[in-house]
Amino acid sequence: MKAKTFENLIRKVVREEIDYALRREIKTLKEDLRDELKPSITEHTERMVEVPEITKNSLREKIMGNEPIKQRPQQNYTSNGALNDLLNETAQGDTNTQTAMAPSITETTNIPDPIAKAVTRDYSDLMKAISKKKGR
16 A cells, blocks of 8 residues: 555544544533523512402402392304304393493584484384395
8 A cells, every 4th residue: 555545544534533523522512502501590589468358359349339240041042152152242241332421423523424324224114125025
């Protein structure tokens, strides 16, 4: 074997071994850096102040009143359970249309008069005529 070929062979083997060793060392150094750079999370616990039951109840009474909530019986509007639950919730809820707080269309000043008349018009006769024409 020639000396030059032998020298190249040794260079190649040494280069591969150095690459392998460097990869291992770089990998361990990266892992060490990751461990050092991980942020540590510390929780600060605060002392919780317990609200007296009397205060809880009085606030609840101020907001909701003293009378118990009336539950309507569940009705079956449709066979779809989720839709039926939603419709029952809507039926039980206060839509605020019967109280003095509910604004009416005529009280609103920025709606043009023809639109206000169209919205507040009684369409029952029109619907009856449509149903009659369809043959229902």
